[in-house]
Amino acid sequence: MAISQATMAHVNMMTDTIIANLAPDGLRSVIRGILASDPDATPIFEKQTRSYLQKSTPKSLGPILNVDDTGRMIVTDDFISTQNRVRCMLGCGLCWNSLPILKNIIDRMVELNPSQQPSYSSKLLDVLNSVDGDIVQAVTALTKTLLHSNGSREFFEHERESLEELLESLKAGSSKWRQSGLPFPFERGLGALFKLLNTSNDECEPTRTPRLLNLKKKQNWPPTGIEIFELQGIKLPRLFCGLWQLSSPAWGSASHPNIINQFLQHVHAGLWAFDMADHYGDAEILFYDDPHYIDALCFLQEDNRVRALGLCNFDTEHMKNALDNGITIATNQVQFSLIDSRPTVKMAKVCQEYDIKLLTYGTLCGGFIADKWLGKPEPELFLDTITPSQRKVRQNLLEVIGQVIDVNYKYYEVICSWGGWTLFQELLHTLKQIAVKHGVSISNVATRWVLDFPYVGAVIVGVRMGIMRSTKVIFWNVNIPGPDIIPPTAKNILANLLNQSLERPLESKRASEIKARFFKVSIVHPPKFLTPTTPSSPSSSSSPSPSSTTTNDATYKSGPLDIAKCGDFPNAKDVQIIVKTGANEIYEKFPTQLLTELRCYDDLLVFSDLEQDVGPYHVYDALINVTDSVKQSSSDFDYYRLLQEYKETGQDIAALRPTSGSGAGWNLDKFKFLHMLEKTWALRPERKWYVFIEADTYLVRSNLLLWLQRLDPSKALYMGSPTNVNGDSFAHGGSGIILSGVALAKFAKDKPGIAPKYDEKLLSLAYGDQMLMKALADVGVDFTKVWPMLQAEKPSTIPFGAGPDSGTRHWCQPIVTMHHITSDEASAIWRFEQQRPDMQKPLLINELYSQFIAPRIRPSIDNWYNLSDDVIYTAPENPDPRNKPADQMSDLEKVAHKSFKDCGRACEEQPRCYQWVYFGDKCGFSHSYRFGRKRMPEDGVKYKSGFVLDKIEKDRKEHNCKSPQWLG
Structure with a gap:
């Protein structure tokens, strides 16, 4: 397909308008779509890109880093632009042209001295690592260019000068960085250049990276809890770390030392098996077109140079053929997941007969089988949010062997062939049920499902070690659920949902037509996937349950559920629910409430700082009647006026949040309370009960209505729930405030127009819920504490059990509200409520522990803060107000601050200590048990938490709840 000069000279005006105005991510999506749908467009696109890059002159590179207004070091736009240009050159074959630009970047970086700039050295190292990756990619591209030129020396010598100049810049950088005492960051690039130029590197020997430690000689290794299997006498973990991502610059780049360090962290965690090849894709065809490779491998095995032979992507027919010809096979690496269960059909029988273990990849479907995709719409495939592994791409490959095969090998295509996105969401919902019950993730359950097959040796999970945007090391969670994670009944649910037919052939006809010697390559065209029939819609009004055995009970619609159990509560009509929120968060939090805890209420009142409509719900402006003098005198109302302006001019209010922040809305919040009370009575007078909550409050409806039936x-x-400020005790707004109709009438009915009288006083008071207490006290209504039924905490932070001396045991009280609930948490709690068989039975606090916390607690958790701060132990020279007096300490308590183990020993000695946390040189005890949250190292201080599981279990058994402990 050729383009004439006349054609290239004109672009339709409207098309040019689109190009000029389309957002960059949208433009990239469109280009990907064009290139994927029309193979002829790719060479045109590459040609035009090359032409543009060759004709345009790159800007001279300025500073690498600058200081922003806050004093932080940031990467300059010049550098980002230049590095992007280099990567574009590499992508379209201009590897030679990239060399002078890379040299320019290296020269600028050599001018920096990171040892004198500790405030930004970490950020700088990230930049340097990415440049090192670019150098490696350039050298790799040059190597391939030389192969295609048949190694022409004349061709090579023409550009050798540019390579040697780049090498000299790297040598200069190596010398300077070593003088600073830091490891040289361009080690991989330097080594690649030495190899290409066939030059000795004695004068600039790269820093040696540490070898993997012989951990088998260390005690307590491998860590307990790591499942292993035996392969040809070698013990291996049942999770392998897959390194396919290291094969492409699309995943980013990391320095050699960082990669080694990440390997070490995996090994220390008990994952000492890695899967890596020196090339992927169709490279085998280019170099290894020899049908006798299997004979050579068998000879090496017989000569004891190779212990075991493993296959990759062999179908059952070809694997059986090799076995029948006397070839001993240990493993076969194949794709195997919940939505691609082909190995269960014919391959399973052969594997069990010959004791072959499967090493499976694609088990998480390129990351699609994960919590992050639950409830998400079908993805736009060509946006940047979709990885190359997930994106559907069609290519023509294998022309070398005389056949053109239309290839669909990305994981989105697997989902489409299996049954489509809607059915895939049904599967994720089912997996989530099981995951929540056992305190694990959807990915954990999907992995466990594959591992439970007896012929599966290990699952290969991809690790993106190439991406080093922070010092975090992201690797697979080694806390694999045990073999009983999926009970037989739940497996039946999955089997029915998947509707797998054991009569279907494992391999496609097209794959079987390909010559056996090329089968390892041709498998990139996946055989036909098993397409399940769509499950029938739920017919029962009961909620899905992991213990159900019917398909319908495990099936969820992708839209709003119509099977919610609301229960029969005669007093429901007497209760008015009021939600207080803000325009800057209403679309973030309120929809979750409507889909979960509030879906059974027919009538809601919603107040905010802006009058608007959210679907069928009208949102009232709680600030409209604040006195004009206060609005004009208080700068807090600048944001309020800005909201009105955005609404009147039709602008996107969500765009205000990054500018104004949630703090601007919070400053206005205190003025809402009393005006909201007054407006509520005007809109819904004479209700028996009024319940005020916020957009991140979770309200347990059944408990609320059961409780209010007991009150007068x-x-x-x-x-x-009480909070205390400056001697005042008042109901915390986020935990929910409950007023009887009589109490509200005393304020809003008997004293009409009373709210504005408190506006001036609020200018000197920080909290609106505190002023609400004062205003109610003025009309003779006193505060009644009903904590912990109304709760400022959530399941992960509730102090379960005994608590400190002045506290109350959180255990047998019905839970009515919780605060700071995220959307995920609200969904999980609501589904748990729905699964409970009896809506008339109160949901007690101890059930939250059993359902959400107990499955997650382990003896110790790294990078975790479990909120243990009832007692703090520190070194004598660093006292803390929460320290126990030294003369009351035991010998173990006196050394508790020295290490995590010392802290744990001291906790185990104390009868009332159920858990501990160690950070820096501090040890904290807790007299209750609470889960806490992840907390990464801060300023070099690491957090590690421990739980005394036997004490916790003993305390739970000793405090069975005979009846609910209602308050009020």
Whole structure:
């Protein structure tokens, strides 16, 4: 397909308008779509890109880093632009042209001295690592160019000068960086250049990276809990780290030392098996077109130079053929997952007959089988948010062997062939049920499902070690669920949902037509996937349950559920629910409430700082009646006026959040309370109960209604979870505030127009819920504490059990509210409520522990803060107000601050200590058990938490709840 000069000279005006205005990510998506749908467009696109890059002159490179207004070091736009240009050159074959630009980048970086700039050395090293990766990619591209030129020396010598200049710049950088005492960051690039130029590197020997430690000689290795299997006398973990991502610059680049360090961290964690090849894709065809390779491998095995032979992507027919000809095979590496279960059909029988273990890849479908995709719409395949592994791409490959095969080998295509995105969401919902019950992730359950097959040796999980944007090391969670993670009943649910037919052939006809000697390559065209029939819709009003055995009970619609159990509560009509939120968060939090905890309420009142409509719900402006003098005198209302302006001019209010922040909305929040009370009475007078919550409050409806049935609405009741400020005790707004109709009437009915009288006072008060307490006290309504039924915590932070001396045992009380609940947490709690068989039975706090916390707790968790701060132990020279007096300490307590183990020993000695945390030189004890949250190292201080599981279990058994402990 040729383009004439006349054609290239004109672009349709409207098309040019689109190009000029389309957002960069949208433009990239469109280009990917064009190139994927029309193979002839690719060479045109590459040609035009090359022409542009060759004709345009790159800017001279300025500084690499600058200081922003806050004093932080940031990468300059010049550098980003220049590095992007280099990567474009490499992508379209201009590897030679990239060499002078790379040299320019190296020269600028050599001018920096990171040892004198500790405030930005970490950021600088990330930049240097990415440049090192670019050098390696350039050298790799040059090597391939030389292969295609048949190694022409004349061709090579023409550009040798540019290579040698780049090498000299790297040598100069090596010398300077070593003088600074830091490892040279361009080690891989330098080594690649030495190899290409066939030059001795004695004068600039790269820093040696540490070898993997012989951990088998260390005690307590491998760590307990790591499942292993035996392969030809070698013990291996059942999770392999897959390194396919290291084969492409698309995943980023990391320095050699960083890669080795990450390998070490995997090994220390008990994952000492790695899967890597020196090339991927169709490279085998280019170099290894020899049908006798299997004979050579058998000879090496017979000569004891190779212990075992493993296959990759062999179908059952060809694997059986090799076995029948006397070839001993240990493994076969194949794709195997919940949505590609072909190995269960014919291959399973052969594997069990010949004791062959499968090493499986694609088990998580390129990352699609994960919590992050639950409830998400079908992805736009050509946006940057989709990885190359996930994206559907069609290519023509294998022309070398005389056949053109239309290849669909990305994981989105697997989902489409299996049954489509809607059915895939059904599967994720089912997996989530099981995951929540056992305190694990969807990915954990999917991995466990594959590992449970007796002929599966290990699952290969991809590790993106090439991406080093921070000092975090991201690797697979080694806390694999045990073999009983998926009970037989749940497996039946999955089997019914998957609707797998054991009669279907494992391999496609097209694959079987390809010559056996090329089968390892041709498998990139996946055989036909098993396409399940769509499950029938739920017919029962009962909620899905992991213990159900029918398909319908495990099936969820992708839209709003119509099977929610609301229960029969006669007093529901007497209760008015009011939600207080803000325009800057309403679309982030309120929809989750509507889909979960609030879906059973027919009538809601919603107040915010902007009058608007959210679907069928009208949102009232709680600030409209604040006195004009306060609005004009307080700068807090600048944001309020800006909201009105954005609404009137039709602008995107969400865009205000990055500018104004949530703090701007929070400053206005205190003015909402009293006006909201007054407006609520005007809109819904004479209700028996009024329940005020916020957009991140979770309200347990059944417990609320059961509780209010027990209370007397004729009394003036003002109830909540207490918070204390400057001697005042008042109901915390985020935990929920409950007023009887009589109490609200005393304020809003008996004293009409009273709210504005408190506006001026609020200018000197920080909290609106504190002023609410004062205003109610002025009309004779006192505060009643109902904590912990109304709760400022959530399941991961509730102090379960005994608590400190002044506290109350969190255990047998019905839970009515929780605060700071995320969307994921709200969804999980609501589904748990739905699964409970009896809506009339109160949901107690101890059930939250059993459902959400107990499955997650382990003896110790790294990078974790479990909120243990009832007692703190520090070195004598670093006292803390929470320190126990030295004369009351035991010998173990006196050394508790020295290490994590010392802290744990001291905790185990103390009868009331259920868990501990160690950070820096501090040890913290807790008299309750609470899960906490992840906390990465801060300023070099690492957090590690421990739990005394036998004490916790003993305390749970000793405190069975005979009846609910209602308050109020």
